[in-house]
Amino acid sequence: MFDNRFQGRHCVVTGGASGLGEGIASRLAAEGATVEVWDINGAALTHVDQDRITTRQIDVTDADAVSWAMTETNPDVLVCSAGITGPNATTWDYSVDDWLAIHALNLHAVFYCCRAAAPLMAAKGWGRIVAIASIAGKDGNPNAPAYSASKAGVIGLIKSLGKELATTGVTANAIAPAAVRTAIFDQMTQEHIDFMQSKIPMGRFGTVEEIAAMACWLASDEASFATGACFDQSGGRATY
Known part of the structure; x- marks a missing residue:
């Protein structure tokens, strides 16, 4: 790690x-x-220096x-990590309620956070926005x-946002991980988990530490x- 790389920076991590999100925070x-960790569960992180990290029970939807x-808060860095997978079902069997709930957290909440943070960062002339997307957003998982x-x-x-902010000193980027074994796997069927691993040429899932390293860069x-x-x-799964 890089000692004090973020000294003086104030960060918000949703779903942290x-x-x-916990690994990144x-x-x-x-x-x-x-x-500041924003999480609807309001759980506290206990394995890091509590002088540097606090939690707030914020509903980002x-x-x-x-x-x-x-x-x-007026953060210097925003990491949008809150998300859910939802049930595994074909498009024609998918419930409207599940569709709306997943988009509310995975997409609409990211828009709300970016919409609120971007002008604050631009006014300061520096900022970083990092959103956790997924390889499923590029390939589409059945x-x-x-x-x-x-x-x-x-x-x-x-x-779109990155281009809008290009001359402000604020950057906006996304990360598209393949599957990373976290508690989110509890929302998936074993068949779906096996399918995701079969698509990864390295033959393994990513780690929280690997994604956190990219997010922090x-x-x-x-x-x-x-x-x-x-x-x-x-x-190695990504093809473009």
Whole structure:
């Protein structure tokens, strides 16, 4: 890791009480950032320096709550990591309620956060926005239509936002991991998990630490010429 790479930076990580968000929040804090975790569960992270990381019970699917909290927090770095997979079913068997719920968290919440954070960062002349998308948003996974479509939407949103912010000192990028074994696997069938691993040429799932390393690079000063991009972390699965 890089000692104090984020000294003086204030970061918001949505969905940071578990999974990829927790790993990213922990690494940001370990490298000197002060971090606010926004998570509907409001769970506390216990294995990192609590002087650097706090948790707030924020429902990121509530546009008004996001706008208020973002203005109050005014972060330098925003990492949008909150997400769910939803059930595994064909498109024609997929319920409308599940479709709407997955898009509310996976896509609409990212829009709400970016919409609130971008002008605050632009006014300061520096900022980093990192959104966790998925290889499913590029390839489309069968029996995961809502998840695939919502993550494709995240990629498109970030590509648009990055171009809009290109001259402001603020960058916006996405990461498209292949499957990473976290608690989100509990939402999937074993058949779907096996399918995802079979598509990865490396023959293994990614790790939280690998995704956190990419997220922290994109959140740093070093990634100053990267914006409006989607970075694959797919173990060779990505084909474009």
